[in-house]
Amino acid sequence: MSSSEIREGDDLLLFLDSKRTFLVKVKKDESFHTHKGYISFNDVIGRPYGGKVKSSLDVDFILFKPTLSDYLRKMRHATQVIYPKDTALIVNYSNIGPGSRIVEAGTGSGVLTSALAHYVRPTGKVYSYEARKERIEKARKNIERTGLMAFIELKEGDVTQRIDEENVDAVILDLATPWLVVPLADQALTVGGSFVSFSPTIEQTVKTTTALTENSFVNVETVECIMRRIRVKEGQTRPETLMIGHTGYITRARKIQKTKLT
Amino acid sequence: MSSSEIREGDDLLLFLDSKRTFLVKVKKDESFHTHKGYISFNDVIGRPYGGKVKSSLDVDFILFKPTLSDYLRKMRHATQVIYPKDTALIVNYSNIGPGSRIVEAGTGSGVLTSALAHYVRPTGKVYSYEARKERIEKARKNIERTGLMAFIELKEGDVTQRIDEENVDAVILDLATPWLVVPLADQALTVGGSFVSFSPTIEQTVKTTTALTENSFVNVETVECIMRRIRVKEGQTRPETLMIGHTGYITRARKIQKTKLT
């Protein structure tokens, strides 16, 4: 993140306001059309990041260098994508950081995969499994744009059937039947490693919790983060009227040494 | 995080259950006393992490290698410490990661400082300001135990008066008057950089928001994360009766290029 000049070929975030942003590639002699007029990229090249440009309808757009959050928000996705609030908690609960090795499934559109890769840089790795082949290529395109592909291995496969890695620091799941993954997650994890699973329904959460307590896990906990946006303005401050009331439950656990039979 | 043997001098997490854990240093010929009996460290040395040991009262304790979360939870603190849910969101909203340079204030007991340092490794840095000298030394002791001191510079100073750094990627605040820091944060941040502030009261949030919109910030948003713990058990599943109803509001913003006078 620097305040250098915008160059041809750069990714650029055109920012109108918090709810209206556009992630574009800067192309000489071309322009980008919005409902607030078009923007000529020739007007943009050479300007500093963080500055403004006027559209053809004289509306100001701010020129941001995209952050990872911008990329994630703009990723193309077929299915429901995980929210930042949940990504944030999953990262926190999984105890990962630079150098961590993670098994993740399913890849989906690659949003969570990219976020995890961001934090394990420069020496860690995310082994991301996806059972549906056609999704993998879409995810690859999404991820490549973020520049994080070097820290990710996309693998076709069903983690209820197979996990190749051993001694990983975390197994992180966002799929329909996480409880079926628990025995293989138990094998793949290092002792002390983290299991974290995100599920929309309470029944998934109950089944996953039961599976964890029947395998070598302790510290099994489930939380839900209810996020409220607050409209803050002197004399008119109040939570937003409409909110996302629920995304999912996050269940986490810590692997212990298997007790040997004696 | 590996499953190697426990050695003398190691930090060790004695885990009884999710609510009862003890962070201790392993010392030959010594023991650690709990309400569930004492544990002889000589019984522990040489055992694998993730295994179990029996106390003198025949109660099982699991032997975990402490994670950062364990260290943070056990830090000594004089003031209210930030909760993991808020740390998680602050990390997410600040767009930081390996290599980021961050100004943080106040240091307090060093909990948030350590968490930030964890994520900026191995090439980033957290410049953490604390106005009260006596707190700095206590924070240093807390942080040193985590092994993250190499990525932190503890500075005595009042960030409403002085910030030495320039072009930092994020300014992250947990102090009483964040709105007074906004003009200096504006100067210290790189264009596109993140301002994130945590405040318990709504009045602090209103003042900070007003200050941000009067300086070079856009995308000014405030959220609150209400965290519910769910008691998950087949046939008895329900949110916990007692919960932490409020910790604080998180306000974030993004710096733009100052408009030049023309």
Added chain:
Amino acid sequence: MSSSEIREGDDLLLFLDSKRTFLVKVKKDESFHTHKGYISFNDVIGRPYGGKVKSSLDVDFILFKPTLSDYLRKMRHATQVIYPKDTALIVNYSNIGPGSRIVEAGTGSGVLTSALAHYVRPTGKVYSYEARKERIEKARKNIERTGLMAFIELKEGDVTQRIDEENVDAVILDLATPWLVVPLADQALTVGGSFVSFSPTIEQTVKTTTALTENSFVNVETVECIMRRIRVKEGQTRPETLMIGHTGYITRARKIQKTKLT
């Protein structure tokens, strides 16, 4: 509420599902048109309440005798109407019941007015003030349909300037500046009586609380009810994705005897 037959002139609730209901008046030889076909009232007259009728498109509608809730939900309104969850708490906190005498303002579309009248029957009264004359007549039409007009006196007036009644059991406010009503509410209330105010913003709540503590009130409390709808279905149970995140804060207090100057 009885299972008697539907007659011409009756109000009738045509119920398709929880989100699609229609409140109509039964008129011989006429019909009611919906997106699911039309219903001939001649097919309806003589049927029992709670039974079904088929529309011209062969869709089943249930024939309910409207409850007060049905009337309230269908009232025509120009402004935001109070939600049942807030009405419920206001009724509870105000300690009213059959026989209570209440001052209420502003009347608005008459939703809260009607709900209060419902509970003070058959011997109580709601004195409902509205500053804007044109609203009073609209409210009157709404209320007349519910049959509760006998327990309500609609009054044109600004309660920050004048309250005629004395020794009322409760003063209940849903207006922009409740803090300005506090001194007159203090005069109008019986000792031990309840002040209850609903306000969308936190700044209104702060001002009202300050005014209450400066007048003869104790037990001053503010709450917010966050209502979650749960989608309950075996194997798919979860809170609804979208929810109403905020309607308003409810502040209540209890009047004490004014301390005499001595």
Added chain:
Amino acid sequence: MSSSEIREGDDLLLFLDSKRTFLVKVKKDESFHTHKGYISFNDVIGRPYGGKVKSSLDVDFILFKPTLSDYLRKMRHATQVIYPKDTALIVNYSNIGPGSRIVEAGTGSGVLTSALAHYVRPTGKVYSYEARKERIEKARKNIERTGLMAFIELKEGDVTQRIDEENVDAVILDLATPWLVVPLADQALTVGGSFVSFSPTIEQTVKTTTALTENSFVNVETVECIMRRIRVKEGQTRPETLMIGHTGYITRARKIQKTKLT
């Protein structure tokens, strides 16, 4: 509720602050002891309600005539008692009011029973079933103090086995297995009548919902009210740190005419 004088034999609420109140009976020549000193009833007799009295330690207590809420809060109870927020919603959702006839179970300590009776006065009735005989007498004592016994019939019995009443306006349940009551509730209710059930766990809610949809009910909905107390004070306003995170789910439904076999 009037501002008349306090007399011997009256129930009296001694109010210190919102969290410290005492419900006592006024007895000549006796006194009531608190941690803030004792109060001589002789000092109280003849004073107006809403006034103050000083304890032996010179602490002011306000003298309130108890409201129903005060009685309910002070009822002796062996089991968890329903919260006002839930009582409020149950009253609202059940569409009851003066004149309603209600079947309620289980009686428990009589808190919900009394609240319901309060609203059905002067012509309605609450038929309250309790399976455990010993609880009925305790509930009777609690209820008698409120003066509402005339509107309640306490019945020993298990509503999963027997409900004597017919054509009641509402069936209201707070017991362990509400789904087992659904068939009998269906028989007892008038067409269009309300079924409302309160349950702490999600599994109870799922079973009850399934039973309702398999019987003659529509409009089956489940909600949860999360109540936040707000500490309102100029410059220090924020939700309370500790809160009751969960009490229970409320499921409601409306009875339709049974479809005849043809």
